[in-house]
Amino acid sequence: MFTGSLVALVTPMHADGSLDFAAWSRLIDFHVGSGTQGIVVGGTTGESATITDAELRELVSRACAQARSRVQIIAGAGTSSTAATVERVRWLSELPVDGLLVVTPAYNRPTQEGLYRHYEAVARAARVPVIPYNVPSRTAVDLLPETTARVAQLPGVVAVKEAVAQIDRVRQLCAMCPPGFAVLSGDDATACEAMLAGARGVISVTANVVPAAMSAMSAAAIAGERERAKALDEPLSALHRDLFLEPNPIPVKWALARMGLIESGIRLPLTELSQTHHEKLLASLRRAGALS
Numbered sequence: 001m002f003t004g005s006l007v008a009l010v011t012p013m014h015a016d017g018s019l020d021f022a023a024w025s026r027l028i029d030f031h032v033g034s035g036t037q038g039i040v041v042g043g044t045t046g047e048s049a050t051i052t053d054a055e056l057r058e059l060v061s062r063a064c065a066q067a068r069s070r071v072q073i074i075a076g077a078g079t080s081s082t083a084a085t086v087e088r089v090r091w092l093s094e095l096p097v098d099g100l101l102v103v104t105p106a107y108n109r110p111t112q113e114g115l116y117r118h119y120e121a122v123a124r125a126a127r128v129p130v131i132p133y134n135v136p137s138r139t140a141v142d143l144l145p146e147t148t149a150r151v152a153q154l155p156g157v158v159a160v161k162e163a164v165a166q167i168d169r170v171r172q173l174c175a176m177c178p179p180g181f182a183v184l185s186g187d188d189a190t191a192c193e194a195m196l197a198g199a200r201g202v203i204s205v206t207a208n209v210v211p212a213a214m215s216a217m218s219a220a221a222i223a224g225e226r227e228r229a230k231a232l233d234e235p236l237s238a239l240h241r242d243l244f245l246e247p248n249p250i251p252v253k254w255a256l257a258r259m260g261l262i263e264s265g266i267r268l269p270l271t272e273l274s275q276t277h278h279e280k281l282l283a284s285l286r287r288a289g290a291l292s
Contacts, residue, residue, distance in 0.1 A: 001129060002072065002099060002159050002182050003200045003222065005214040006038030007031055007207040008045035010249050010256060011059065013265030019055055021062065023262045028063055030261065032070045034211035037201065037218075039063060040101055042076035044138065045205055045249045050267040053088065057095070064096045078103030078133065082118045086125045093127035101131045101161060101203070106139040112147045123154040130156050135163040135186060145169060149176040161186045161203050167193050174198035188240040192233040195221035205243050206236060208252050209259065209290045238284040245277040254278075255285055 009031070012023035031039055041063050042048050042056045051059070060075045067073065075092045077100040079085045085102065092100055102122050104115060119132055132151055134143040143151075148160050162173060163186030173183045174197070184201045185194040191202040195218060207214040213236060221229035243251045250266065254273035257264040264272060273281070285291045 002038060002074070002131065002184060004037035005035075005207050005211065005218040006040060006072070006074065006184070006201055006203045007036050007211060007214075008040045008043045008203050008205055010208055010253050010262065011042070011046040011051060012256075012262040013267065014263055015265050017265055017267045019051075019059070020263060020265065021058075024059065024062060025066060027261060028067050028071075031207075031211050032067050035215035036071060036207060036211045037215065038072035038074055038098070038203075039067070040074045040076060040203055043101055043133075043203070044076075044103070044135070045208070045252065046076065047249065047267055047270070048076045048078075050270075053091075057091070060092065060095050060097060068096055068098070072098040074099040074101050074131065076101050076103070077122075078105070080105045080107050082121050085118070086121050089122055089125045089130075093125070097128055099129040099131055099158070100126060101133050103133040103135060104139045104141050104143050106141070109141050112144055115141065115143055115147055116150050119151045119157065120154060123156050126156050128156070129158040130154075131159045131161055131184070132157065133161040133163070133186065135161075137163070145172045145176055148173060152177040152181045158182065159184055159200070162194075162199075163187050165190045167197050170194045170197045170199050188243070189237070192217060192221050192229050196224065196226055196229060205248055205252055206240055206288075209243075209255050209285065210236060210239065210288050213288065236288050239288040239290070242277075242281045242284040245281060246273055251277070251281055255281060255290070258282070258285070259290060
């Protein structure tokens with residue numbers, strides 16, 4: 001159901017931190033026109049930790065109204081509380097979204113059984129497909145493959161976003177989860193290899209700035225065209241790395257501002273990219289073809 005290059009879209013903001021809906025519309029058109037297969041609204045890259053429920057609802061509603069017939073819309077629904085996540089899942093399910101991305105609960109550090117029960121509650125509440133999201137570097141908890149395989153049996157759970165950058169884990173997930181269940185890479189630097197190993201797509205930060213290139217690479221990798229996929233990925237390799245010179249989404253928002261697609265607004269506690277990184281990121285953007 002979910003495959004190819006899905007962008008973890010930034011949330012554009014004015015300098016005062018208010019949402020920039022004109023830029024939001026431009027970004028959506030940019031991705032539709034560049035071959036992006038799906039748009040994730042209100043994920044980590046979209047500053048989910050600092051946008052309100054009302055803002056998330058508005059962003060999702062606008063994205064669906066503008067582009068749902070042309071691209072899949074996936075809404076970020078995760079919180080650190082099962083009860084709060086279930087409540088968010090319920091009202092997001094009332095919107096015309098194609099799926100919900102539900103990150104593992106951060107800070108609590110639940111057991112594997114706790115994680116399973118969390119997603120069990122989410123699956124009961126959801127009326128649209130659910131994608132669990134495993135990113136231990138941010139949440140301090142790892143949804144292990146054995147637990148993912150259990151969660152994959154829950155009704156409506158159709159994919160997992162796996163941000164652990166280990167190709168062996170991708171292979172393990174593909175082998176353990178049911179037929180038709182999609183493993184999606186959550187790590188741009190290893191996404192090409194992950195898709196060559198059986199992942200069905202990538203939820204990408206890099207796609208914010210080079211959506212057409214990420215879409216082409218993903219298509220080749222999913223088709224098993226190793227040489228072509230690696231050749232398409234090679235010019236992006238420095239960008240995959242340098243978009244994490246500081247915590248995401250700091251570098252990617254700076255890059256998009258340099259490209260003229262958004263203003264430089266970002267919400268505290270995140271700050272603008274340190275000047276010491278500007279030239280390095282500019283070089284990577286030029287190498288990837290995002291800037292001349």
